[in-house]
Amino acid sequence: MYEFNYQAPTSLADATQAIAGAEDGKLLAGGMTLVPTLKQRLARPSDLIDLSRIPDLKGIKVDGGTVTIGAMATHAEVGASEAVKQAIPGLAWLAGNIGDPAVRHRGTLGGSISNNDPAADYPAALLALGATIYTTKRQLSAADFFVGMFETALELDEIVTAVSFPIPEKSGYQKFRNPASRYAVVGVFVAKTGAGVRVAVTGAGPAVFRVPAFEAALDKSFTASALNGLSVPADELNADIHASAEYRAHLVTVFAKRAIEAIG
Structure with missing residues:
Protein backbone atom coordinates (compact mmCIF):
# COMPACT_ATOMS: atom_id res chain seq x y z
CA MET A 1 0.00 0.00 0.00
CA LEU A 51 -17.48 8.91 4.10
CA SER A 52 -18.46 6.70 7.05
CA ARG A 53 -18.83 9.55 9.58
CA ILE A 54 -21.36 11.60 7.61
CA PRO A 55 -24.89 11.20 9.07
CA ASP A 56 -26.59 12.70 6.01
CA LEU A 57 -25.48 9.72 3.91
CA LYS A 58 -27.23 7.14 6.08
CA GLY A 59 -30.78 5.98 6.73
CA ILE A 60 -33.73 4.35 4.98
CA LYS A 61 -37.02 6.17 4.49
CA VAL A 62 -40.36 5.21 2.92
CA ASP A 63 -42.33 8.24 1.78
CA GLY A 64 -45.45 7.82 -0.30
CA GLY A 65 -44.59 5.69 -3.27
CA THR A 66 -40.82 5.63 -2.89
CA VAL A 67 -38.10 4.07 -0.77
CA THR A 68 -35.08 6.33 -0.33
CA ILE A 69 -31.85 4.75 0.90
CA GLY A 70 -28.77 6.71 1.95
CA ALA A 71 -25.60 6.01 0.01
CA MET A 72 -23.78 4.77 3.13
CA ALA A 73 -26.49 2.28 4.11
CA THR A 74 -24.89 -1.15 4.28
CA HIS A 75 -26.17 -4.19 2.42
CA ALA A 76 -27.02 -5.75 5.79
CA GLU A 77 -29.12 -2.74 6.77
CA VAL A 78 -31.04 -2.79 3.49
CA GLY A 79 -31.57 -6.55 3.67
CA ALA A 80 -32.79 -6.46 7.28
CA SER A 81 -35.02 -3.39 6.89
CA GLU A 82 -38.66 -4.23 7.53
CA ALA A 83 -39.64 -1.16 5.51
CA VAL A 84 -37.74 -2.41 2.47
CA LYS A 85 -39.02 -5.97 2.93
CA GLN A 86 -42.61 -4.75 2.85
CA ALA A 87 -42.23 -2.18 0.07
CA ILE A 88 -39.74 -3.88 -2.27
CA PRO A 89 -39.12 -7.46 -1.15
CA GLY A 90 -36.95 -8.20 -4.20
CA LEU A 91 -34.55 -5.43 -3.19
CA ALA A 92 -34.35 -6.69 0.41
CA TRP A 93 -33.63 -10.24 -0.80
CA LEU A 94 -30.95 -8.94 -3.18
CA ALA A 95 -29.17 -6.96 -0.46
CA GLY A 96 -29.39 -9.82 2.02
CA ASN A 97 -27.66 -12.19 -0.40
CA ILE A 98 -24.70 -10.06 -1.43
CA GLY A 99 -21.35 -11.67 -0.64
CA ASP A 100 -20.99 -12.99 2.91
CA PRO A 101 -21.82 -11.45 6.33
CA ALA A 102 -18.52 -9.53 6.48
CA VAL A 103 -19.14 -7.97 3.08
CA ARG A 104 -22.78 -7.20 3.89
CA HIS A 105 -21.88 -5.39 7.10
CA ARG A 106 -19.21 -3.22 5.45
CA GLY A 107 -20.28 -2.81 1.82
CA THR A 108 -22.62 0.05 0.99
CA LEU A 109 -25.24 0.85 -1.63
CA GLY A 110 -23.46 4.01 -2.78
CA GLY A 111 -20.07 2.35 -2.95
CA SER A 112 -21.39 -0.58 -4.94
CA ILE A 113 -23.15 1.45 -7.61
CA SER A 114 -20.30 3.96 -7.88
CA ASN A 115 -17.86 1.11 -8.51
CA ASN A 116 -20.31 -0.47 -10.99
CA ASP A 117 -18.75 -3.91 -11.10
CA PRO A 118 -20.40 -5.75 -14.02
CA ALA A 119 -21.21 -8.65 -11.67
CA ALA A 120 -22.62 -6.53 -8.82
CA ASP A 121 -26.23 -7.04 -7.78
CA TYR A 122 -27.56 -3.53 -7.14
CA PRO A 123 -27.36 -2.21 -10.74
CA ALA A 124 -30.02 -4.74 -11.80
CA ALA A 125 -32.37 -3.48 -9.08
CA LEU A 126 -31.79 0.18 -9.91
CA LEU A 127 -32.39 -0.34 -13.63
CA ALA A 128 -35.43 -2.61 -13.22
CA LEU A 129 -37.07 -0.34 -10.64
CA GLY A 130 -36.32 2.88 -12.51
CA ALA A 131 -34.40 4.31 -9.55
CA THR A 132 -33.11 7.85 -9.24
CA ILE A 133 -29.56 8.46 -8.01
CA TYR A 134 -28.98 11.67 -6.04
CA THR A 135 -25.52 13.22 -5.90
CA THR A 136 -23.90 16.36 -4.55
CA LYS A 137 -24.46 17.97 -7.96
CA ARG A 138 -27.62 16.54 -9.54
CA GLN A 139 -29.98 13.62 -9.89
CA LEU A 140 -29.65 10.88 -12.50
CA SER A 141 -31.84 8.07 -13.73
CA ALA A 142 -30.37 4.58 -13.43
CA ALA A 143 -30.42 4.33 -17.22
CA ASP A 144 -28.16 7.40 -17.46
CA PHE A 145 -26.00 6.56 -14.43
CA PHE A 146 -24.57 3.20 -15.54
CA VAL A 147 -22.37 3.84 -18.57
CA GLY A 148 -20.23 0.71 -19.01
CA MET A 149 -17.94 -1.76 -17.27
CA PHE A 150 -16.73 -0.11 -14.02
CA GLU A 151 -17.91 3.19 -15.48
CA THR A 152 -20.64 5.59 -14.38
CA ALA A 153 -21.72 9.12 -15.27
CA LEU A 154 -20.21 10.45 -12.01
CA GLU A 155 -17.71 13.27 -12.24
CA LEU A 156 -14.43 12.95 -10.33
CA ASP A 157 -15.55 15.21 -7.47
CA GLU A 158 -19.20 14.06 -7.38
CA ILE A 159 -20.55 12.04 -4.45
CA VAL A 160 -23.62 9.79 -4.46
CA THR A 161 -25.84 10.81 -1.53
CA ALA A 162 -28.92 8.58 -1.86
CA VAL A 163 -30.95 6.37 -4.17
CA SER A 164 -34.74 6.64 -4.49
CA PHE A 165 -36.69 3.55 -5.61
CA PRO A 166 -40.31 3.78 -6.84
CA ILE A 167 -42.31 1.06 -5.09
CA PRO A 168 -43.44 -1.52 -7.68
CA GLU A 169 -46.49 -3.76 -7.57
CA LYS A 170 -44.23 -6.81 -7.38
CA SER A 171 -40.49 -7.44 -7.39
CA GLY A 172 -38.10 -10.36 -7.38
CA TYR A 173 -34.43 -11.11 -7.86
CA GLN A 174 -32.54 -14.35 -8.34
CA LYS A 175 -28.95 -15.06 -9.28
CA PHE A 176 -26.51 -17.79 -10.14
CA ARG A 177 -23.70 -17.18 -7.65
CA ASN A 178 -20.01 -17.56 -8.19
CA PRO A 179 -19.28 -20.12 -5.43
CA ALA A 180 -16.19 -18.26 -4.21
CA SER A 181 -17.05 -14.55 -4.42
CA ARG A 182 -20.85 -14.90 -4.49
CA TYR A 183 -20.91 -12.29 -7.24
CA ALA A 184 -23.60 -12.82 -9.86
CA VAL A 185 -22.47 -14.97 -12.78
CA VAL A 186 -25.97 -13.98 -13.89
CA GLY A 187 -28.54 -12.09 -11.85
CA VAL A 188 -32.03 -11.08 -12.98
CA PHE A 189 -34.31 -8.51 -11.32
CA VAL A 190 -37.98 -8.44 -12.36
CA ALA A 191 -40.27 -5.56 -11.39
CA LYS A 192 -43.96 -5.26 -12.19
CA THR A 193 -44.99 -1.61 -12.18
CA GLY A 194 -48.06 0.35 -13.16
CA ALA A 195 -46.27 1.28 -16.38
CA GLY A 196 -45.36 -2.31 -17.25
CA VAL A 197 -42.83 -5.00 -16.45
CA ARG A 198 -39.10 -4.26 -16.37
CA VAL A 199 -36.40 -6.94 -16.47
CA ALA A 200 -32.75 -6.09 -15.80
CA VAL A 201 -29.76 -8.42 -15.99
CA THR A 202 -26.38 -8.18 -14.26
CA GLY A 203 -23.32 -10.42 -14.50
CA ALA A 204 -24.09 -11.66 -17.98
CA GLY A 205 -22.62 -8.79 -19.98
CA PRO A 206 -20.07 -5.99 -19.62
CA ALA A 207 -22.79 -3.77 -18.16
CA VAL A 208 -26.28 -4.13 -16.71
CA PHE A 209 -29.00 -4.27 -19.37
CA ARG A 210 -32.75 -4.68 -19.85
CA VAL A 211 -34.46 -7.39 -21.92
CA PRO A 212 -37.34 -5.85 -23.92
CA ALA A 213 -38.51 -9.22 -25.31
CA PHE A 214 -38.95 -10.61 -21.79
CA GLU A 215 -40.74 -7.46 -20.70
CA ALA A 216 -43.20 -7.63 -23.59
CA ALA A 217 -43.98 -11.28 -22.89
CA LEU A 218 -44.47 -10.66 -19.17
CA ASP A 219 -46.71 -7.67 -19.85
CA LYS A 220 -49.09 -10.10 -21.55
CA SER A 221 -48.79 -12.83 -18.93
CA PHE A 222 -46.85 -12.37 -15.69
CA THR A 223 -45.87 -16.02 -15.40
CA ALA A 224 -42.63 -17.93 -15.73
CA SER A 225 -44.06 -19.91 -18.62
CA ALA A 226 -44.47 -16.69 -20.62
CA LEU A 227 -40.70 -16.80 -21.15
CA ASN A 228 -40.70 -20.28 -22.69
CA GLY A 229 -38.75 -20.23 -25.92
CA LEU A 230 -37.27 -16.78 -25.29
CA SER A 231 -33.58 -16.05 -24.83
CA VAL A 232 -31.00 -13.27 -25.14
CA PRO A 233 -28.32 -13.39 -27.85
CA ALA A 234 -24.97 -14.67 -26.61
CA ASP A 235 -22.73 -12.71 -28.96
CA GLU A 236 -22.29 -9.72 -26.61
CA LEU A 237 -22.22 -11.56 -23.30
CA ASN A 238 -19.25 -12.28 -21.05
CA ALA A 239 -17.24 -15.48 -21.42
CA ASP A 240 -14.68 -16.55 -18.82
CA ILE A 241 -13.56 -19.48 -16.68
CA HIS A 242 -16.86 -19.39 -14.80
CA ALA A 243 -19.28 -19.59 -17.72
CA SER A 244 -19.35 -19.32 -21.49
CA ALA A 245 -21.42 -16.65 -23.21
CA GLU A 246 -23.87 -19.33 -24.38
CA TYR A 247 -24.29 -20.67 -20.85
CA ARG A 248 -24.87 -17.16 -19.52
CA ALA A 249 -27.54 -16.61 -22.17
CA HIS A 250 -29.24 -19.80 -20.98
CA LEU A 251 -29.00 -18.69 -17.34
CA VAL A 252 -30.67 -15.34 -18.09
CA THR A 253 -33.89 -17.13 -19.04
CA VAL A 254 -33.62 -19.63 -16.18
CA PHE A 255 -33.14 -16.98 -13.51
CA ALA A 256 -35.73 -14.63 -14.95
CA LYS A 257 -38.19 -17.47 -14.49
CA ARG A 258 -36.93 -18.12 -10.97
CA ALA A 259 -37.32 -14.46 -10.08
CA ILE A 260 -40.96 -14.57 -11.18
CA GLU A 261 -41.55 -17.78 -9.29
CA ALA A 262 -39.98 -16.26 -6.16
CA ILE A 263 -42.48 -13.42 -6.33
CA GLY A 264 -45.30 -15.95 -6.00
Whole structure:
Protein backbone atom coordinates (compact mmCIF):
# COMPACT_ATOMS: atom_id res chain seq x y z
CA MET A 1 0.00 0.00 0.00
CA TYR A 2 1.35 3.41 -0.97
CA GLU A 3 1.30 6.43 1.33
CA PHE A 4 -1.75 8.70 1.22
CA ASN A 5 -3.46 11.40 3.27
CA TYR A 6 -6.44 10.08 5.24
CA GLN A 7 -9.41 12.40 5.75
CA ALA A 8 -12.60 11.62 7.68
CA PRO A 9 -15.06 14.50 7.16
CA THR A 10 -18.19 14.64 9.31
CA SER A 11 -20.35 16.62 6.88
CA LEU A 12 -21.18 16.37 3.21
CA ALA A 13 -19.89 19.91 2.67
CA ASP A 14 -16.51 18.97 4.12
CA ALA A 15 -16.35 15.79 2.04
CA THR A 16 -17.13 17.74 -1.13
CA GLN A 17 -14.42 20.25 -0.29
CA ALA A 18 -11.93 17.48 0.49
CA ILE A 19 -12.40 15.58 -2.77
CA ALA A 20 -12.39 18.80 -4.82
CA GLY A 21 -9.15 19.92 -3.18
CA ALA A 22 -7.28 16.64 -3.45
CA GLU A 23 -4.71 16.15 -6.20
CA ASP A 24 -5.88 12.59 -6.86
CA GLY A 25 -8.43 11.77 -4.18
CA LYS A 26 -10.51 8.62 -3.76
CA LEU A 27 -13.76 8.29 -1.84
CA LEU A 28 -13.95 5.45 0.67
CA ALA A 29 -17.37 3.95 1.36
CA GLY A 30 -17.31 0.30 2.47
CA GLY A 31 -13.92 -0.30 0.89
CA MET A 32 -14.82 -3.72 -0.50
CA THR A 33 -13.02 -3.02 -3.78
CA LEU A 34 -10.85 -0.01 -2.98
CA VAL A 35 -9.02 -1.43 0.05
CA PRO A 36 -7.87 -4.64 -1.74
CA THR A 37 -6.84 -2.49 -4.70
CA LEU A 38 -4.72 -0.31 -2.42
CA LYS A 39 -3.19 -3.33 -0.70
CA GLN A 40 -2.09 -4.71 -4.05
CA ARG A 41 -0.63 -1.33 -4.99
CA LEU A 42 -2.89 -1.07 -8.02
CA ALA A 43 -3.91 2.47 -7.07
CA ARG A 44 -1.94 5.38 -5.63
CA PRO A 45 -4.34 8.14 -4.50
CA SER A 46 -3.01 11.30 -2.92
CA ASP A 47 -5.94 11.34 -0.45
CA LEU A 48 -8.49 8.89 0.90
CA ILE A 49 -11.74 10.56 1.96
CA ASP A 50 -13.70 8.32 4.34
CA LEU A 51 -17.48 8.91 4.10
CA SER A 52 -18.46 6.70 7.05
CA ARG A 53 -18.83 9.55 9.58
CA ILE A 54 -21.36 11.60 7.61
CA PRO A 55 -24.89 11.20 9.07
CA ASP A 56 -26.59 12.70 6.01
CA LEU A 57 -25.48 9.72 3.91
CA LYS A 58 -27.23 7.14 6.08
CA GLY A 59 -30.78 5.98 6.73
CA ILE A 60 -33.73 4.35 4.98
CA LYS A 61 -37.02 6.17 4.49
CA VAL A 62 -40.36 5.21 2.92
CA ASP A 63 -42.33 8.24 1.78
CA GLY A 64 -45.45 7.82 -0.30
CA GLY A 65 -44.59 5.69 -3.27
CA THR A 66 -40.82 5.63 -2.89
CA VAL A 67 -38.10 4.07 -0.77
CA THR A 68 -35.08 6.33 -0.33
CA ILE A 69 -31.85 4.75 0.90
CA GLY A 70 -28.77 6.71 1.95
CA ALA A 71 -25.60 6.01 0.01
CA MET A 72 -23.78 4.77 3.13
CA ALA A 73 -26.49 2.28 4.11
CA THR A 74 -24.89 -1.15 4.28
CA HIS A 75 -26.17 -4.19 2.42
CA ALA A 76 -27.02 -5.75 5.79
CA GLU A 77 -29.12 -2.74 6.77
CA VAL A 78 -31.04 -2.79 3.49
CA GLY A 79 -31.57 -6.55 3.67
CA ALA A 80 -32.79 -6.46 7.28
CA SER A 81 -35.02 -3.39 6.89
CA GLU A 82 -38.66 -4.23 7.53
CA ALA A 83 -39.64 -1.16 5.51
CA VAL A 84 -37.74 -2.41 2.47
CA LYS A 85 -39.02 -5.97 2.93
CA GLN A 86 -42.61 -4.75 2.85
CA ALA A 87 -42.23 -2.18 0.07
CA ILE A 88 -39.74 -3.88 -2.27
CA PRO A 89 -39.12 -7.46 -1.15
CA GLY A 90 -36.95 -8.20 -4.20
CA LEU A 91 -34.55 -5.43 -3.19
CA ALA A 92 -34.35 -6.69 0.41
CA TRP A 93 -33.63 -10.24 -0.80
CA LEU A 94 -30.95 -8.94 -3.18
CA ALA A 95 -29.17 -6.96 -0.46
CA GLY A 96 -29.39 -9.82 2.02
CA ASN A 97 -27.66 -12.19 -0.40
CA ILE A 98 -24.70 -10.06 -1.43
CA GLY A 99 -21.35 -11.67 -0.64
CA ASP A 100 -20.99 -12.99 2.91
CA PRO A 101 -21.82 -11.45 6.33
CA ALA A 102 -18.52 -9.53 6.48
CA VAL A 103 -19.14 -7.97 3.08
CA ARG A 104 -22.78 -7.20 3.89
CA HIS A 105 -21.88 -5.39 7.10
CA ARG A 106 -19.21 -3.22 5.45
CA GLY A 107 -20.28 -2.81 1.82
CA THR A 108 -22.62 0.05 0.99
CA LEU A 109 -25.24 0.85 -1.63
CA GLY A 110 -23.46 4.01 -2.78
CA GLY A 111 -20.07 2.35 -2.95
CA SER A 112 -21.39 -0.58 -4.94
CA ILE A 113 -23.15 1.45 -7.61
CA SER A 114 -20.30 3.96 -7.88
CA ASN A 115 -17.86 1.11 -8.51
CA ASN A 116 -20.31 -0.47 -10.99
CA ASP A 117 -18.75 -3.91 -11.10
CA PRO A 118 -20.40 -5.75 -14.02
CA ALA A 119 -21.21 -8.65 -11.67
CA ALA A 120 -22.62 -6.53 -8.82
CA ASP A 121 -26.23 -7.04 -7.78
CA TYR A 122 -27.56 -3.53 -7.14
CA PRO A 123 -27.36 -2.21 -10.74
CA ALA A 124 -30.02 -4.74 -11.80
CA ALA A 125 -32.37 -3.48 -9.08
CA LEU A 126 -31.79 0.18 -9.91
CA LEU A 127 -32.39 -0.34 -13.63
CA ALA A 128 -35.43 -2.61 -13.22
CA LEU A 129 -37.07 -0.34 -10.64
CA GLY A 130 -36.32 2.88 -12.51
CA ALA A 131 -34.40 4.31 -9.55
CA THR A 132 -33.11 7.85 -9.24
CA ILE A 133 -29.56 8.46 -8.01
CA TYR A 134 -28.98 11.67 -6.04
CA THR A 135 -25.52 13.22 -5.90
CA THR A 136 -23.90 16.36 -4.55
CA LYS A 137 -24.46 17.97 -7.96
CA ARG A 138 -27.62 16.54 -9.54
CA GLN A 139 -29.98 13.62 -9.89
CA LEU A 140 -29.65 10.88 -12.50
CA SER A 141 -31.84 8.07 -13.73
CA ALA A 142 -30.37 4.58 -13.43
CA ALA A 143 -30.42 4.33 -17.22
CA ASP A 144 -28.16 7.40 -17.46
CA PHE A 145 -26.00 6.56 -14.43
CA PHE A 146 -24.57 3.20 -15.54
CA VAL A 147 -22.37 3.84 -18.57
CA GLY A 148 -20.23 0.71 -19.01
CA MET A 149 -17.94 -1.76 -17.27
CA PHE A 150 -16.73 -0.11 -14.02
CA GLU A 151 -17.91 3.19 -15.48
CA THR A 152 -20.64 5.59 -14.38
CA ALA A 153 -21.72 9.12 -15.27
CA LEU A 154 -20.21 10.45 -12.01
CA GLU A 155 -17.71 13.27 -12.24
CA LEU A 156 -14.43 12.95 -10.33
CA ASP A 157 -15.55 15.21 -7.47
CA GLU A 158 -19.20 14.06 -7.38
CA ILE A 159 -20.55 12.04 -4.45
CA VAL A 160 -23.62 9.79 -4.46
CA THR A 161 -25.84 10.81 -1.53
CA ALA A 162 -28.92 8.58 -1.86
CA VAL A 163 -30.95 6.37 -4.17
CA SER A 164 -34.74 6.64 -4.49
CA PHE A 165 -36.69 3.55 -5.61
CA PRO A 166 -40.31 3.78 -6.84
CA ILE A 167 -42.31 1.06 -5.09
CA PRO A 168 -43.44 -1.52 -7.68
CA GLU A 169 -46.49 -3.76 -7.57
CA LYS A 170 -44.23 -6.81 -7.38
CA SER A 171 -40.49 -7.44 -7.39
CA GLY A 172 -38.10 -10.36 -7.38
CA TYR A 173 -34.43 -11.11 -7.86
CA GLN A 174 -32.54 -14.35 -8.34
CA LYS A 175 -28.95 -15.06 -9.28
CA PHE A 176 -26.51 -17.79 -10.14
CA ARG A 177 -23.70 -17.18 -7.65
CA ASN A 178 -20.01 -17.56 -8.19
CA PRO A 179 -19.28 -20.12 -5.43
CA ALA A 180 -16.19 -18.26 -4.21
CA SER A 181 -17.05 -14.55 -4.42
CA ARG A 182 -20.85 -14.90 -4.49
CA TYR A 183 -20.91 -12.29 -7.24
CA ALA A 184 -23.60 -12.82 -9.86
CA VAL A 185 -22.47 -14.97 -12.78
CA VAL A 186 -25.97 -13.98 -13.89
CA GLY A 187 -28.54 -12.09 -11.85
CA VAL A 188 -32.03 -11.08 -12.98
CA PHE A 189 -34.31 -8.51 -11.32
CA VAL A 190 -37.98 -8.44 -12.36
CA ALA A 191 -40.27 -5.56 -11.39
CA LYS A 192 -43.96 -5.26 -12.19
CA THR A 193 -44.99 -1.61 -12.18
CA GLY A 194 -48.06 0.35 -13.16
CA ALA A 195 -46.27 1.28 -16.38
CA GLY A 196 -45.36 -2.31 -17.25
CA VAL A 197 -42.83 -5.00 -16.45
CA ARG A 198 -39.10 -4.26 -16.37
CA VAL A 199 -36.40 -6.94 -16.47
CA ALA A 200 -32.75 -6.09 -15.80
CA VAL A 201 -29.76 -8.42 -15.99
CA THR A 202 -26.38 -8.18 -14.26
CA GLY A 203 -23.32 -10.42 -14.50
CA ALA A 204 -24.09 -11.66 -17.98
CA GLY A 205 -22.62 -8.79 -19.98
CA PRO A 206 -20.07 -5.99 -19.62
CA ALA A 207 -22.79 -3.77 -18.16
CA VAL A 208 -26.28 -4.13 -16.71
CA PHE A 209 -29.00 -4.27 -19.37
CA ARG A 210 -32.75 -4.68 -19.85
CA VAL A 211 -34.46 -7.39 -21.92
CA PRO A 212 -37.34 -5.85 -23.92
CA ALA A 213 -38.51 -9.22 -25.31
CA PHE A 214 -38.95 -10.61 -21.79
CA GLU A 215 -40.74 -7.46 -20.70
CA ALA A 216 -43.20 -7.63 -23.59
CA ALA A 217 -43.98 -11.28 -22.89
CA LEU A 218 -44.47 -10.66 -19.17
CA ASP A 219 -46.71 -7.67 -19.85
CA LYS A 220 -49.09 -10.10 -21.55
CA SER A 221 -48.79 -12.83 -18.93
CA PHE A 222 -46.85 -12.37 -15.69
CA THR A 223 -45.87 -16.02 -15.40
CA ALA A 224 -42.63 -17.93 -15.73
CA SER A 225 -44.06 -19.91 -18.62
CA ALA A 226 -44.47 -16.69 -20.62
CA LEU A 227 -40.70 -16.80 -21.15
CA ASN A 228 -40.70 -20.28 -22.69
CA GLY A 229 -38.75 -20.23 -25.92
CA LEU A 230 -37.27 -16.78 -25.29
CA SER A 231 -33.58 -16.05 -24.83
CA VAL A 232 -31.00 -13.27 -25.14
CA PRO A 233 -28.32 -13.39 -27.85
CA ALA A 234 -24.97 -14.67 -26.61
CA ASP A 235 -22.73 -12.71 -28.96
CA GLU A 236 -22.29 -9.72 -26.61
CA LEU A 237 -22.22 -11.56 -23.30
CA ASN A 238 -19.25 -12.28 -21.05
CA ALA A 239 -17.24 -15.48 -21.42
CA ASP A 240 -14.68 -16.55 -18.82
CA ILE A 241 -13.56 -19.48 -16.68
CA HIS A 242 -16.86 -19.39 -14.80
CA ALA A 243 -19.28 -19.59 -17.72
CA SER A 244 -19.35 -19.32 -21.49
CA ALA A 245 -21.42 -16.65 -23.21
CA GLU A 246 -23.87 -19.33 -24.38
CA TYR A 247 -24.29 -20.67 -20.85
CA ARG A 248 -24.87 -17.16 -19.52
CA ALA A 249 -27.54 -16.61 -22.17
CA HIS A 250 -29.24 -19.80 -20.98
CA LEU A 251 -29.00 -18.69 -17.34
CA VAL A 252 -30.67 -15.34 -18.09
CA THR A 253 -33.89 -17.13 -19.04
CA VAL A 254 -33.62 -19.63 -16.18
CA PHE A 255 -33.14 -16.98 -13.51
CA ALA A 256 -35.73 -14.63 -14.95
CA LYS A 257 -38.19 -17.47 -14.49
CA ARG A 258 -36.93 -18.12 -10.97
CA ALA A 259 -37.32 -14.46 -10.08
CA ILE A 260 -40.96 -14.57 -11.18
CA GLU A 261 -41.55 -17.78 -9.29
CA ALA A 262 -39.98 -16.26 -6.16
CA ILE A 263 -42.48 -13.42 -6.33
CA GLY A 264 -45.30 -15.95 -6.00
